[in-house]
Amino acid sequence: MTQTLIKLESVKKVFLTDEVETHALDNINVEINTGEYVSIAGPSGCGKSTLLSILGLLDTPSDGIYLLKGEPVTKLTLTQRARVRNREIGFIFQSFNLIGDLTVYENVELPLTYRGMRSAERKQRVTAALERVGMAHRSKHLPSQLSGGQQQRVAVARAVCGEPSILLADEPTGNLDSKNGEAVMDLLKELHRAGATICMVTHDARYASHAERTIHLFDGRVVEESVTTATH
């Protein structure tokens, strides 16, 4: 049975700079169900990344309700939000955002260390995640020793190793060539097939079509929702 994982009701985000109000998001109503693969599409500056930041609890809405697994999360403290992020959300960024001083293994392990998980369990999960993305053989390398595609696969491993409720991907192919971009999209599709809930921001229609459903944003508003009938 399909469950609502994320529900946004009348969410607004207003930025105040030099006494000028910028409405980044306006009256957003979105639901994402467990196991769904949703893409958020729209032109540059339409509010896609802001929406993703709110979904990932990296930012808070100025108004509206955000329910994650049925629980309101807009009023949480910094520490509570960090814990929710750590357990429920996995991030995949456009620029990979791996920590240069840490090895591949340590980068993937990082979210688990904040969970207070025992070393043996961490090792098991990290190894499994790296094998899943085909990077186990590079576990002792530093990010600077990897190609962009490999770095993004490590970032995916980091996102999934904690078994979060949802993966949030922000332009995951933005810094990759088409071949590596396709490979990462295939990886996401594979994860989705295995049951992962994915919400991906992209401005590329080709990659948006990988998702089951696409939410179109324009000027901070949802202007259209479309369901993909066929997948690549």
Place this chain on the structure above:
Amino acid sequence: MGFLRDVRHSIRSLARRPLLTAAAIASLALGIGVNSAIFSVFDRLVLSKLPVPAPDQIVILSSPGRKPGSTTAGDSGTSDQVFSYPLFRDLERLSTTRLSRIAAHRDFAANLSHDGATARREGLLVSGGYFRVLQLAPALGRLITDEDDRTPGASPVVVLTHRYWSTEFKANPAVIGRALIVNGVPLTIVGVAPEGFAGTTTMDVPDIFVPLAMTPQVRPGPLTRRDHWLYLFARLQPATEKAQAEAELRGPFTALIRDVEFPVMRSGLRDSERAPFLNRRLRLQSGAHGRQQHPEEARLMTGMLFAVTGLVLLIACANVANLLIARVTDRSGELAIRLSLGASAAGLVRLLVLEALMLGLSGALAGLIVARGTASLLLGFLPAEDVTALMFQLNSRVLLFTGLLGVVSGLLFGVVPALHAIRSRTVRPGNTRSSTSRATTRVRSGLATAQVALATALLATAALFATSLGNLTHVELGLNRDGVVTFRLSPYLNGYSPERATAFFGRAADALRAMPGVTAVSAATIPVLADEGWNQNVTVDGAVDVDTARTTVSTTRTDIDYLHTLGIPLLAGREFTRHDDATAPPVAIVNRAFTRQFNLGDNAVGRRFRFGAGNITTPEIEIIGVAGDAKYSNVRDAAPAQLYLPYRQSEAGPLTFYVRVTGDIRSVLAAIPGTIVRLDSHLPVERLQTLDTQIQENLVRDRLLATLAASLAMLAALLAGLGLYAVLAGVVAQRLREIGIRVAVGATPRDVRRWLGRQLAWMALAGSAVGIIGALGLGQLARALLYDVNGASPALLGGAALAMIVVAIVAAAIPTQRAMRVRPVVALRAE
């Protein structure tokens, strides 16, 4: 041309960042200034040469070995360096080819009166050859000559120092021929010594020079071969070595000792001491830098202070290096453009080092102001007479030293960032964006760790000195210092005969006793705990198993009620009474240490002793009382074997009075001069203060070291704290994105704090550990200056490390708060 262009660019570049430039200059000014201040003292004590022609030719005479009789050494040197008046006259007559004539001098307390006013000043008795040997010419009139020193008492003349003439007579040339009353004797002013010359002793600045032949008139006292008190010096002939002159003197000196001295002295020598006495030699040592009583102590003190201030400078340099590394990172874009346009790496290093040198020299310039302030602070601890001798002077050596420190510091903190920028590839052609590498962070962390280490070492050293001072302040003195006023009267300086002086002292004591609030009054010839002393050899009748090398006892002559007034317990027998005068049998009180030294047990009262050793014929003195042990001349030294004699049984010199008071001590302190003026309006009351103040003055060196070390340690901790702050703030700014990633994947604010804390902990713990090792070294160096404190005390070292860790935590507070508040969405977007 290239150099001048670089200078122009450097000035412009420094001016563009006024805050950073000001912070760097202020840091350096503090570091360099405190070093220059100490150097100025070091210069005065150790480096400065006498302001006389060819000072390297001046040699000081000494003759180590036992000297029977009384020895009175002063600020000019130890007891090895004093000679009797007759022996000096014998030596003065020697004709040698390697040496000029031998000259003599000795300081004396001088009450100077002119125009109806009397003031206590310092005088110097000088032999007729004194100024000739020094090759000095007068600023006005004439100097003292052989004619003035030929017949005792026949030449009542005086020469003024330039400073005394300028301050007291407003540099009036008409002063020549006028009378100056010196210790009650009218002397005619015949000249003024050259400007800048104030005797040959560093810490002794006289106001007047009086012919040695006037000694009986202005400094009454015995002048026999058994009284050793004159300091001698001479001038080597050009191109003569000290050893050659010593060799030439050996024969005549040995003959003098054998034929003239020994026959007079032999009765005071034990059999075992006779051969060494006959083999005494005359030694010459360099007098180019003037005389000092304890030159090695001055070197140790200034060496210790240099060690401390040197560390402060190193910390300041590390701070500036840290600032400059951050600045180089900031400017990596600009420097990369220079490289892209064809500048060489060496050219860039030169530019960066040049900027650092300019900062260093600016810091040195500003440091001179800090130096003056520090020197004033330093001198504030010293007695007024020493302040004149050590006054901060901006001479060429101090300027050179300060400039050199500026250059060396500039190179020290300039080369590191410059080389680092090139080596770590912070600056690369084509890379015009500012960037910070991990290597940069490592270097900056290394510098901050070094600062923590140096500051920890200084904090530990300061704790050592503070503990030492605390121990000295609370040490058991054996007397009650509270509620006692002390002052000195020297009526003999105003021409009192011994009989008149004794009668005057009696009247003064009676007048003091009659003052409201006064409960007891006494007096002594040697002021207690004032770094003065009088030691004598004694032979106790019937004493057995006495160590013959330890027959010297510390002596003082006292009035009645002395033990009672000072709160020294009387353990057996009685105190002196008015009846213990010149007509009564000689008596003495000894202390417990005396009874232990001479194995007298509990039966000291009634025993007899004599002054001297060997076949002595001095009168027997009966012990009538035993007192508890009390410290004598120095708080640091253990209570010595001590002998109290009634001053009424001999001629009295100056007496130091003690007045015990109940109630308001200040009103008694204020009323004493009036009480004495009513007895003699021309007699100055000298050194009027509480006994507690006098004892505090005895600890001036310890207080100076403790205060200076504590101030410098706090300064060092502050600088190190700023260094840590700069590094951590840099880490947070540089790793903002990393912090954003960590927060994005679930790091709580506490996790961020822990992450930053780990970096701080490395610097603080590693720095403290190294600092403790450094502190052990400094503790070892300072051992001779410490009292009853272990340089390796775990509590002190641990306390210093803990204090530095607290400083580190405080320094980290703001960067940590900033890191904890990082909004990941902003941090990640910044990339």
